Amino acid sequence: MMLQKSETLRAYSLLSPTLIIMAIGILVPFGILIVMSFWTQVGFGFDMTPTVANYEMATERPIYGALLKRSLWMSGMATVTTVLLCYPMAYFVAFHVHRNKMLWIVLMTLPFWTSYLLRVFAWKVVLGYDGVINSALMNIGLIEKPLEFLLYSQAAVIITLAHAWAAFAILPMYVSLEKIDRSLLEAATDLGDGPVMRFLRITLPLSLPGVMSATLLIFIPTTGDYITPALLGGPDGVMIGNLIQKQFGAVNNWPMGATLAIILMLSIAMITLVFLFATNFVRKRIS
Amino acid sequence: MTQDNAFISFRNVNKFFGKYQAIDDVSLDISHGEFFSLLGSSGCGKTTLLRMLAGFEAVSSGEIYIDGQPMSGVPPHHRPVNMVFQNYAIFPHLNVRDNIAYGLRKQKLSRAKRNDMVDDMLELIKLPEYGDHKATQLSGGQRQRIALARALILKPKVLLLDEPLGALDKQLREQMQLELRALQKTVGITFVFVTHDQEEALTLSDRIAVMSEGRYLQVDTPTGLYENPVSREVASFIGTMNFFDGTVTSIKDGNAVIKVDGLGEVSAPVGTMPLMAGNTVTVAIRPEKFLLTDDKPDGLQYSVKGQLNNAAYLGERSHYYVSIEGVSQPTAVSTQNRGRTKEIEAQNRPVWLSWDSAAIVVLKDV
Numbered sequence: 108m109m110l111q112k113s114e115t116l117r118a119y120s121l122l123s124p125t126l127i128i129m130a131i132g133i134l135v136p137f138g139i140l141i142v143m144s145f146w147t148q149v150g151f152g153f154d155m156t157p158t159v160a161n162y163e164m165a166t167e168r169p170i171y172g173a174l175l176k177r178s179l180w181m182s183g184m185a186t187v188t189t190v191l192l193c194y195p196m197a198y199f200v201a202f203h204v205h206r207n208k209m210l211w212i213v214l215m216t217l218p219f220w221t222s223y224l225l226r227v228f229a230w231k232v233v234l235g236y237d238g239v240i241n242s243a244l245m246n247i248g249l250i251e252k253p254l255e256f257l258l259y260s261q262a263a264v265i266i267t268l269a270h271a272w273a274a275f276a277i278l279p280m281y282v283s284l285e286k287i288d289r290s291l292l293e294a295a296t297d298l299g300d301g302p303v304m305r306f307l308r309i310t311l312p313l314s315l316p317g318v319m320s321a322t323l324l325i326f327i328p329t330t331g332d333y334i335t336p337a338l339l340g341g342p343d344g345v346m347i348g349n350l351i352q353k354q355f356g357a358v359n360n361w362p363m364g365a366t367l368a369i370i371l372m373l374s375i376a377m378i379t380l381v382f383l384f385a386t387n388f389v390r391k392r393i394s
Numbered sequence: 395m396t397q398d399n400a401f402i403s404f405r406n407v408n409k410f411f412g413k414y415q416a417i418d419d420v421s422l423d424i425s426h427g428e429f430f431s432l433l434g435s436s437g438c439g440k441t442t443l444l445r446m447l448a449g450f451e452a453v454s455s456g457e458i459y460i461d462g463q464p465m466s467g468v469p470p471h472h473r474p475v476n477m478v479f480q481n482y483a484i485f486p487h488l489n490v491r492d493n494i495a496y497g498l499r500k501q502k503l504s505r506a507k508r509n510d511m512v513d514d515m516l517e518l519i520k521l522p523e524y525g526d527h528k529a530t531q532l533s534g535g536q537r538q539r540i541a542l543a544r545a546l547i548l549k550p551k552v553l554l555l556d557e558p559l560g561a562l563d564k565q566l567r568e569q570m571q572l573e574l575r576a577l578q579k580t581v582g583i584t585f586v587f588v589t590h591d592q593e594e595a596l597t598l599s600d601r602i603a604v605m606s607e608g609r610y611l612q613v614d615t616p617t618g619l620y621e622n623p624v625s626r627e628v629a630s631f632i633g634t635m636n637f638f639d640g641t642v643t644s645i646k647d648g649n650a651v652i653k654v655d656g657l658g659e660v661s662a663p664v665g666t667m668p669l670m671a672g673n674t675v676t677v678a679i680r681p682e683k684f685l686l687t688d689d690k691p692d693g694l695q696y697s698v699k700g701q702l703n704n705a706a707y708l709g710e711r712s713h714y715y716v717s718i719e720g721v722s723q724p725t726a727v728s729t730q731n732r733g734r735t736k737e738i739e740a741q742n743r744p745v746w747l748s749w750d751s752a753a754i755v756v757l758k759d760v
Binding site: 288290291293294295296297298299300301304308309312313390 | 448450469470471475476477479480481483485486487496497499500544545548
């Protein structure tokens with residue numbers, strides 16, 4: 108008994124630095140956010156009488172709902188794009204690279220080594236009115252005037268997000284592919300599966316945990332992103348993150364910003380839960 | 395060696411991994427319904443040979459035939475063979491039932507028919523209650539049985555087994571050996587079995603190929619390998635063997651008179667071995683073929699006096715090491731402990747070793 112108790116104690120003392128940081132860095136601001144969302148902005152100060160007026164306004168005014176929906180849609184698209192593009196890369200390194208695997212992984216995550224802002228600006232250069240793509244296409248004579256939909260559009264935001272978050276998709280998918288026992292693949296072949304069926308019945312289900320973590324790792328942070336849409340989105344590409352940022356900035360309505368942040372968080376949490384349940388259900392149905 | 399009833403044939407098969415030659419011109423025939431073992435230490439090429447049969451490795455040259463069909467260019471999933479892997483390769487995301495039914499997908503059976511087949515298999519491997527268990531919750535022995543069932547349900551022409559008992563503890567392994575042998579008799583499928591455990595190979599096999607450095611040294615029945623090994627290497631790989639150096643003094647009617655260092659002159663059958671007077675040979679005698687006595691016995695052809703060095707009591711038998719003048723290595727002797735055996739008496743005492751010419755194996759290599 109004594110031993111068990113001291114073991115538990117030790118576990119908590121080892122955890123304590125993390126717990127303290129979590130408490131200070133996450134729970135406290137979260138608490139402040141919740142409390143603030145029930146306040147009202149009065150000039151440069153707050154009316155601290157609790158009210159649900161902010162939540163009422165958020166549900167009544169169509170702009171908030173529309174932006175939220177668009178944010179979820181855009182980051183969903185970015186997530187799907189990233190996962191679909193990165194899965195083959197992770198698969199390639201896991202199964203077909205036999206030497207210097209680490210080098211390949213490092214190279215694939217190279218974009219992640221530069222600052223986020225820099226990456227966004229780089230895409231601005233690539234996609235811009237007289238950017239790399241447009242001037243290239245004009246030089247070879249495929250188009251006569253620059254394509255305008257490239258920059259300042261939802262597509263630009265989705266492309267940039269997909270590129271910027273690639274590392275987060277490759278790494279978990281690589282890990283789950285890498286640890287698949289090769290003899291399982293041989294066994295599937297031995298039992299009559301060609302390459303396609305073997306992939307669908309063994310490789311894909313066994314790498315699903317990696318795909319799921321990649322999906323969540325990208326979807327959750329990109330939904331609330333405001334830098335990329337601000338710089339590349341144009342009017343069509345504005346996301347809920349931009350609105351929240353404005354509430355804390357130019358609009359100067361902190362309680363409303365807090366309310367929107369919490370609504371965004373709840374939406375993400377709900378979608379995540381539905382996603383987890385759905386994949387669990389599908390996985391059970393497959394096996 | 396060619397047989398008309400060969401079911402699996404290796405014809406001049408070579409395999410190179412880069413410059414390393416893993417298989418060196420192997421030609422081998424295995425008959426239908428045979429339990430055939432490839433026996434050898436690690437790196438001898440036995441697993442490579444099995445994997446070429448399964449199609450996971452291509453032959454560098456030569457051809458493998460299964461049931462008369464050449465296998466070159468036939469991918470693993472189109473070959474009439476199934477394999478039990480060394481680590482069993484049970485699919486962790488499927489339950490026992492789905493693991494066993496895995497290969498049935500192609501046969502487009504009705505659900506009821508498929509369930510019946512899986513039930514039969516679960517019955518056969520004596521795990522009828524385990525269909526809904528998760529594959530990850532099983533013991534080594536159970537996983538091994540499921541790997542067997544998963545392969546056997548497809549009724550392959552040949553079942554390949556890659557050291558399937560290696561991961562089990564001794565008691566379970568011995569039990570599984572008996573079950574495997576009984577199962578092979580029941581299903582009547584040709585088994586090709588890879589192992590490095592000579593006792594296991596002797597217990598299970600109809601015939602065994604003893605392999606070394608990419609080729610086989612001898613292919614024979616367990617009795618043939620044990621009683622009539624063709625070389626020192628085979629003789630020492632299967633069981634324990636005492637070797638003595640000798641020189642042929644004369645040959646007559648397939649019998650050679652050999653002057654053996656330390657043992658004196660003996661006569662032994664040599665069959666059609668190309669020997670001449672003056673050739674040096676190895677005379678090999680198994681430990682249990684000796685009679686160990688305190689006094690010189692009557693009735694046996696040959697006796698020699700020695701000194702008992704060392705003894706070990708192992709329950710059903712005892713091992714003795716006897717040094718004989720003129721023989722460098724101590725001679726191993728094994729006796730059955732029939733009746734009530736007394737404590738082994740003081741060592742370092744004079745004893746007599748006796749044998750007759752039937753106990754002698756003459757090997758050409760020295």
